[in-house]
Amino acid sequence: MARIVMKFGGTSVGDIERIKNVAQLVKKEVDAGNEVAVVVSAMSGETNKLVDYCRQIAPMHDAREYDAVVATGEQVTIGLLALALQELGVNARSWCGWQIPIRTDDAHGKARILDIDTTLMLERMAQGQVPVIAGFQGIGPDNRITTLGRGGSDTSAVAMAAALKADLCDIYTDVDGVYTTDPRIVPKARKLHKITYEEMLESASLGAKVLQTRSVEMAMKHRVRLQVRSTFAPDTPGTLVCDEDEIVEKELVSGIAYSRDEAKITLVKVADRPGVAASIFGPLTAGNINVDMIVQNVSDDGKATDLTFTVAKGDLQRAVKLLEDNKESLGFQSLMADSNVVKISVIGVGMRSHAGVAQTMFQALADKSINIQVISTSEIKVSVLIAEDYTELALRALHTAYGLDAA
Ligand code: ASP
Numbered sequence: 001m002a003r004i005v006m007k008f009g010g011t012s013v014g015d016i017e018r019i020k021n022v023a024q025l026v027k028k029e030v031d032a033g034n035e036v037a038v039v040v041s042a043m044s045g046e047t048n049k050l051v052d053y054c055r056q057i058a059p060m061h062d063a064r065e066y067d068a069v070v071a072t073g074e075q076v077t078i079g080l081l082a083l084a085l086q087e088l089g090v091n092a093r094s095w096c097g098w099q100i101p102i103r104t105d106d107a108h109g110k111a112r113i114l115d116i117d118t119t120l121m122l123e124r125m126a127q128g129q130v131p132v133i134a135g136f137q138g139i140g141p142d143n144r145i146t147t148l149g150r151g152g153s154d155t156s157a158v159a160m161a162a163a164l165k166a167d168l169c170d171i172y173t174d175v176d177g178v179y180t181t182d183p184r185i186v187p188k189a190r191k192l193h194k195i196t197y198e199e200m201l202e203s204a205s206l207g208a209k210v211l212q213t214r215s216v217e218m219a220m221k222h223r224v225r226l227q228v229r230s231t232f233a234p235d236t237p238g239t240l241v242c243d244e245d246e247i248v249e250k251e252l253v254s255g256i257a258y259s260r261d262e263a264k265i266t267l268v269k270v271a272d273r274p275g276v277a278a279s280i281f282g283p284l285t286a287g288n289i290n291v292d293m294i295v296q297n298v299s300d301d302g303k304a305t306d307l308t309f310t311v312a313k314g315d316l317q318r319a320v321k322l323l324e325d326n327k328e329s330l331g332f333q334s335l336m337a338d339s340n341v342v343k344i345s346v347i348g349v350g351m352r353s354h355a356g357v358a359q360t361m362f363q364a365l366a367d368k369s370i371n372i373q374v375i376s377t378s379e380i381k382v383s384v385l386i387a388e389d390y391t392e393l394a395l396r397a398l399h400t401a402y403g404l405d406a407a
Pocket residue numbers: 009010041042047048073135136149150151152153154
């Protein structure tokens with residue numbers, strides 16, 4: 001017998017037939033003798049609809065009322081799933097975040113979970129009851145409903161798994177696992193049987209939208225074993241996100257991620273003196289603009305140098321305006337902006353102990369005559385910025401170069 005948290009995303013509970021199908025999957029685990037807790041999202045499209053309602057009434061809405069509205073999608077699905085389970089003869093009951101309670105901070109719209117009291121739930125589970133828990137929501141310090149940010153029900157599921165000390169947290173979704181890269185672009189992409197927390201965290205933050213980034217952070221912190229699997233092919237094994245020790249055959253590179261959400265800014269002839277970087281990035285930080293990759297050239301005359309960095313595409317216009325407005329004080333000659341770029345990253349814990357991973361990347365891109373504009377590295381990742389038009393060519397070339405192609 002194992003204790004399992006089963007989480008179902010929006011498409012998995014997208015209509016009544018699908019909710020009935022989910023009830024069957026839950027019943028199967030219960031019949032196998034497992035102790036099960038279920039976490040669900042809202043029916044697909046519901047949260048978007050609720051967010052839109054708020055915007056229509058008040059574009060600058062009160063975040064507490066926004067949470068009161070958008071948290072309701074999950075209340076519908078927990079009730080419906082509990083009913084569907086009862087119809088199958090399974091003893092089930094629904095739980096809203098506040099009923100458990102899942103306590104969060106007061107950052108409405110992106111609240112963080114602080115504490116979960118599982119006493120009552122564990123008592124019920126011991127009596128054979130299956131809790132059906134609303135994802136995405138909690139209760140703040142002043143007893144008001146909070147939500148955890150879009151995609152937050154993944155985080156709810158991991159937090160419940162940690163609090164219940166579950167053996168496994170199964171994330172049922174509309175894809176059947178985590179792939180070496182985007183299979184829509186690289187048909188030879190392979191499904192990974194296992195991936196480490198660290199690698200999953202890198203790919204999640206780079207925009208592989210399988211799991212909310214925060215959920216992976218939390219799984220890593222609490223060592224929750226996570227499995228990504230398909231609701232629509234439940235017999236197909238998914239991908240296990242786990243500790244490095246659990247992976248016997250480590251690949252040098254486990255995946256290649258890309259993000260089109262990048263734009264490049266180059267400041268030409270910036271004064272080469274102490275404090276310049278601080279004075280340039282200060283206003284951007286103050287404007288809540290995140291800077292990602294940065295390169296600064298060596299100046300040949302010791303007086304002026306070029307500075308290149310990237311920001312999110314959506315922030316480009318604001319960033320350019322902020323910089324142009326401060327052109328005098330920042331003392332650069334001109335500014336060039338380019339949103340036709342993509343960031344491609346190779347990720348793998350294996351590169352901690354192996355040299356040459358970056359070189360393989362550079363050579364593979366050179367062989368395709370793809371120019372690298374910016375490079376950045378971390379312990380388990382090498383990223384390059386290239387022209388967006390080459391995204392597909394680069395992904396395919398790198399996938400082959402690292403020996404990731406499916407046989
Ligand atoms: N229903 C919420 C959303 O659409 C939470 C989730 O599905 O994870 O963002």
